[in-house]
Amino acid sequence: MYGSRIRVAPNTVVFCDPQAHADIYSYKSNVQRSKFYTAFQRDDRDKTTLNTICRSPFLDLLVWLKPRGVNRLFALLTPPPIQRYYQFVFDSVSKRIALQKAQVTKPEAERRKDLFYFLCEARNADTGLPAYDDIDLRAEANLLIIAGSDTTAISLSGIFFYLTGDQHRYQKLVRELRTTFKSVDDIVYGPTLNNCTYLKACIDKSMRLTPTGPSELSRDVLPGGIKILGQYYPQGTIVGTSAWADSRNQEVYGDPEIFRPERWIVGDEQGYPNTKEDVARIRRNFFPFASGPGNCVGQNVAMSEIMLVAARTLHRLDVRRAPGSTMGPGAPELGWGSRDRKQLQLADAYIALRRGPEVQFRKAAVQGS
Numbered sequence: 001m002y003g004s005r006i007r008v009a010p011n012t013v014v015f016c017d018p019q020a021h022a023d024i025y026s027y028k029s030n031v032q033r034s035k036f037y038t039a040f041q042r043d044d045r046d047k048t049t050l051n052t053i054c055r056s057p058f059l060d061l062l063v064w065l066k067p068r069g070v071n072r073l074f075a076l077l078t079p080p081p082i083q084r085y086y087q088f089v090f091d092s093v094s095k096r097i098a099l100q101k102a103q104v105t106k107p108e109a110e111r112r113k114d115l116f117y118f119l120c121e122a123r124n125a126d127t128g129l130p131a132y133d134d135i136d137l138r139a140e141a142n143l144l145i146i147a148g149s150d151t152t153a154i155s156l157s158g159i160f161f162y163l164t165g166d167q168h169r170y171q172k173l174v175r176e177l178r179t180t181f182k183s184v185d186d187i188v189y190g191p192t193l194n195n196c197t198y199l200k201a202c203i204d205k206s207m208r209l210t211p212t213g214p215s216e217l218s219r220d221v222l223p224g225g226i227k228i229l230g231q232y233y234p235q236g237t238i239v240g241t242s243a244w245a246d247s248r249n250q251e252v253y254g255d256p257e258i259f260r261p262e263r264w265i266v267g268d269e270q271g272y273p274n275t276k277e278d279v280a281r282i283r284r285n286f287f288p289f290a291s292g293p294g295n296c297v298g299q300n301v302a303m304s305e306i307m308l309v310a311a312r313t314l315h316r317l318d319v320r321r322a323p324g325s326t327m328g329p330g331a332p333e334l335g336w337g338s339r340d341r342k343q344l345q346l347a348d349a350y351i352a353l354r355r356g357p358e359v360q361f362r363k364a365a366v367q368g369s
């Protein structure tokens with residue numbers, strides 16, 4: 001370990017520094033996604049799916065075996081629930097493709113125009129032919145389900161965990177929402193929701209403490225090498241920054257473990273005066289959707305989903321942590337690194353795994369104001 005760098009495997013260096021993040025993930029950085037992403041693909045037509053064998057000593061062997069039949073072996077070994085999941089995706093996409101064909105003759109206004117509509121309608125700019133065939137559409141559906149549902153659910157778990165652990169902040173947010181919107185039906189995605197500063201601060205804060213992908217997004221250094229934090233790394237080195245470590249960088253946040261949404265707002269009260277520079281400093285270290293090539297294509301959809309779900313839930317319902325529940329937080333008996341009761345515990349499986357929080361809802365006593 002050298003300051004803000006750690007060599008986690010013979011050819012892999014992980015950094016914890018906002019400048020290192022900029023050096024590695026910008027559009028100009030001399031890197032590409034590492035082999036780890038190739039290991040994700042179920043077969044050679046499945047160009048999109050991501051997976052989890054990043055630092056396995058068998059990674060090279062696996063990548064070599066994939067075009068040589070190992071995928072068929074894996075397909076046979078796939079546990080029944082996962083096979084059922086793939087069957088579900090297959091059947092759902094088949095139905096959606098059938099609908100797409102059936103609605104061709106319908107007037108434009110009557111067609112179902114969801115994400116799939118636009119994928120089916122996309123054309124290859126050179127040939128004018130459909131950009132995605134049926135196999136591509138199934139692969140995209142799979143990616144969108146994994147990339148677009150677990151991630152949002154993890155973020156919402158974080159939001160409800162940290163809010164139900166802090167009555168003062170919970171009440172402050174509820175006040176903002178119930179005074180801004182008269183009725184829950186007024187809560188739609190748009191400028192009024194976007195102007196809910198405290199809601200946004202709570203979401204940012206919870207997403208920081210609950211990264212959906214805690215480990216590094218690994219990148220292979222290309223011929224010519226790269227300079228990171230002023231040091232040269234040659235071709236073939238694997239580099240990255242880890243969202244979990246970045247989110248707890250003491251030099252950036254001072255008290256990283258504390259849930260304090262006010263730190264995202266310039267000049268907010270509570271004895272924590274925040275300057276523009278303070279807020280800019282933490283923003284420069286916050287990349288929940290990654291950055292540069294390969295960043296999240298769904299970030300606007302994700303943010304609108306999260307804002308709507310959090311705002312509508314807290315407007316309509318009172319929420320509390322289930323009394324006595326031990327699901328989610330750390331505990332002394334969980335051992336080193338997992339003792340803090342105020343932190344939602346995450347396990348890294350490329351995507352963050354968590355148990356809890358367990359929360360209870362009841363109809364809000366006071367609606368609007």
Ligand code: HEM
Pocket residue numbers: 050143144147148149151152155212213217288289290293294295296297298299301302
């Ligand atoms: C809170 C919610 C979300 C978070 C935190 C998040 C985060 C991320 C991150 C960090 C990546 C980069 C992964 C990597 O390079 O290994 C990514 C990629 C991606 N995300 Fe999201 N995501 C979220 C929601 C969504 C949603 C709702 C969708 C779709 C509607 C989506 C679609 C994608 C896709 C397709 C990619 C791959 C992009 C590419 O390979 O070029 N994400 N996301």
